[in-house]
Amino acid sequence: MKNHFYGRDIVSIKEFDNEDLDFLFKSTDKVRNMQQSEKRELARGRILGYLFFEPSTRTRLSFEAAMASIGGISIGIADVKSSSLEKGESLADTVRVIDQYSDVIVLRNPLDGSGRFAAEVAEKPVINAGSGTEEHPTQAMLDLYTIWKEKGRIDGLKIGIVGDLKYGRTVYSLLYGLTNYDVEIHLVAPPLLKIRKESIYEVEGKIRIHEHEVLNDILNELDVVYVTRIQRERFPDVQEYEKVKGSYVIDSKVLENTKSDLIVMHPLPRLDEVSHDVDNTPKAKYFEQVSYGKDVRATLLALILNEKF
């Protein structure tokens, strides 16, 4: 199959269809099975340049680990205060500079639209690693891969997405990505954190969606429950945050009446929405997600950098 990722920007998951995702997943399996020496050739001598203007643990480290695993190196800035943005340099100029040093750019920025903007400014491919509340496409790719690996399929599943559906960008990318599959989606959020209407209009007719406020109304029917953190930093008013924090907590007791093969996912970081007593149950898959994430990102980088794969 043709590599549609070669030289491409990864700004939104909406730009990739079922066939592209299938190609990415199968290519990821291939990379996972490669000998180290073969893997290291995929990006030998290539440079990933990153600009992270919001906190991150996993995403940045997983891109760095991914790039190292395929023989490339990473350079970048993970703190706005240590960059010339602090001196007043524009985002456009900062992106143009890193463009000169890198073969591929990874950007995280608090502004919606920043991924698209950077992709327009840069000549090299830009990967959006989180643009405000808008999207986080590579997180959705690894989320979908995790479901595909752990459940053996995506079609036919009942998937619950729980928590901060208003500000959580991973939710939007996942929802858009899921429109490529025949799934039933259950969105669970308190009224203040319901999904933004425009995204519902966007996916309407492509996917079956049900909205709930009470997790128990649907939890025992689900095959996958994707739990998200309430995004305190994005609330315009901290009192609003106080009203909704701790709205849903998944602990081993809550999981008692669920399907035996339910999987619990979370993009991480978690606060109190998934208790630590779930971690050692076979249902917990959030650390597997982290591990799959590195492989999906390594593969994505290899596909962006090499036409023939």
Ligand code: NCD
């Ligand atoms: C997420 C993010 O940054 O959007 N983190 C991640 O990349 N796994 C989720 C979050 O911060 O809650």
